[in-house]
Amino acid sequence: MGRSSHITLDDIAKQLNVSKVTVSKALRGHPDISKETTLLIKKTVSEMGYTPNYMARNLSSQRSNTIGVVVPKIAHFFFSSLIESIYDTAFHNNYEIILTVSQENSEREVKHIESLLAMRVDGLIVSITQQTRDHAIFEKVKKQGIPLTFVDRVLDIPGTSSITVDDRGGSFMAVEHALRLGYRKIAHLAGYPEINIGLRRYRGFEDAMKMHDLPINPDWVIYGGFDEEAGYRGFMKLFNSGNMPEFIFAVTYPVALGVYAAVEESGLKIPDDIDIMCFGNSDVNRFISPSLSCVNQPTDKLGKAAVELTIDHIKNIDTFEPQQIEIPTELILRQTCSVNSKHAYN
């Protein structure tokens, strides 16, 4: 197979007439070894171009200094920012990240988690797919004693931690804002109710409506997914129903983008004919026209919390108490759903 015979600890030990233990210790800065020896060893190591073998190291030490991550998607602003934050935090804590992508496919999710377990990651950070229903794999993770932290799309499993944004509160703020502007006919493109973010964002919508004593029109709560397609179809359904709302609260920004496309096709205008706001910021919300107001999720905090919590769990495996952390959201107001909208304060 043309195996490239790597340089090993032994090679450099022989070169220096010391034992490989000495080299190993020196490389890890073990206090056993004298300064001069350590220096000499490090010099030789870099001269000979030695690269330690993590496989061997991990096998021997029974730990990997690695956190496995499973996300449903990455070509999506929320997830790519989240992942960037995860990598960043891990990097600063000297942990490696092994990222896998389930592509919203729960079978693939299971396979990836098995791989990660097989790689003997020290901990796991998971954001589940839209179709994940079966908990079995997560029970397996728990049984193997691997710290597990869910992010954003979470499952309620005892012994695991979770980091979520305050979906319900964020939704509430958004719909509240629309109501204060004077809108009464509010529709919600709601994703899927089985997914926790779908349910929780719906609840926030519901809270706001209740607080204003407004009934919820079931025809105006439309499920169908979290992507552009869902937004497009959702709006078309509203449009064709002959009973249009004044305002749409979209469960994600891709759903909102889908609505933009559909509205354009329908010949209507945002925000005059139909106003909109969504949950989730992205790099483009400010560049689309009209610029899109939204509920912002601080992905940097999410990622940081997820990694730090997982590391905490790893390092204090016997005493760690799982935590459910909720990160607050904030409203970002732009051209849609603003005081300049047609219905404002009427």
Added chain:
Amino acid sequence: MGRSSHITLDDIAKQLNVSKVTVSKALRGHPDISKETTLLIKKTVSEMGYTPNYMARNLSSQRSNTIGVVVPKIAHFFFSSLIESIYDTAFHNNYEIILTVSQENSEREVKHIESLLAMRVDGLIVSITQQTRDHAIFEKVKKQGIPLTFVDRVLDIPGTSSITVDDRGGSFMAVEHALRLGYRKIAHLAGYPEINIGLRRYRGFEDAMKMHDLPINPDWVIYGGFDEEAGYRGFMKLFNSGNMPEFIFAVTYPVALGVYAAVEESGLKIPDDIDIMCFGNSDVNRFISPSLSCVNQPTDKLGKAAVELTIDHIKNIDTFEPQQIEIPTELILRQTCSVNSKHAYN
């Protein structure tokens, strides 16, 4: 440390009164083992919740079935799509991916590659940072005999493969199109010339200008980076110079988005006052207003080619001939730079 004592091959071998070799072989579908035994073993394995230890497996077999990937960024449409494609292709070829993110920082890039080498990946796919100048680490990779494939942002290193899009041809097409519409005063926000995509896209721009016997105004070729910030500052520089072009060719879509923001601030209008087109599609190009025409890079083909080429190299380590593959681009025409633009055919 509260180590979770995992179940090993031996455990299940003892349970079944066979040797661990038998179990190992059965699990890998080795033809040595009879069907019944294999079935029995697999049953026991899943009953006992055994997860093979890849560390041990890889150490022993001297291969990892893993490809290391280094990208400069992921919260960017081009890279996140590329990565998705890489994961997808690897998945279908039964390879694992270990992704690392250099954050456009070349020191971090080096560290990540060292980690990947230490993990004994079978091959490496790299898209370099904007500041990568030093080749040393890549020479090290070569020296260790690890197949190396560059994607998009490439380095010319003998013995390595590269997958790029036809930057020059794509740029040429874009600028050509603008010229055909009647534009003559063409500016180019050009990224950095040291980065190959910067240089190549500039060349395409140059080709088109030359073909139409138009001189290139050096004041209208502005370097400064590949992000929104660069686009914003680039446009402001043009705007404040008092000598505005009619058309801007932006080296990336974030640069174009930066221009959109700056144009809005300046009080001008796209495409009437200034028209624009960019290299690189994204999920938002069609949703911004006016929708943004661009040169599309087929990220799915890029990722697929990169992975397949790398695997090919891994499997035929002695005979493999490095390849430089160039993937063609296509023009996507939307509202900017269209026949409806002010200058069209005048």
Added chain:
DNA sequence: GTGAAAGCGCTAACAG
């Protein structure tokens, strides 16, 4: 301060 011995969990060669 340094090193010898043992073993992490698995696979590869070879015997039976």
Added chain:
DNA sequence: CTGTTAGCGCTTTCAC
């Protein structure tokens, strides 16, 4: 078809 014997390259006791 099944098992025995040797490692893979490193870290971990525990002597010296």
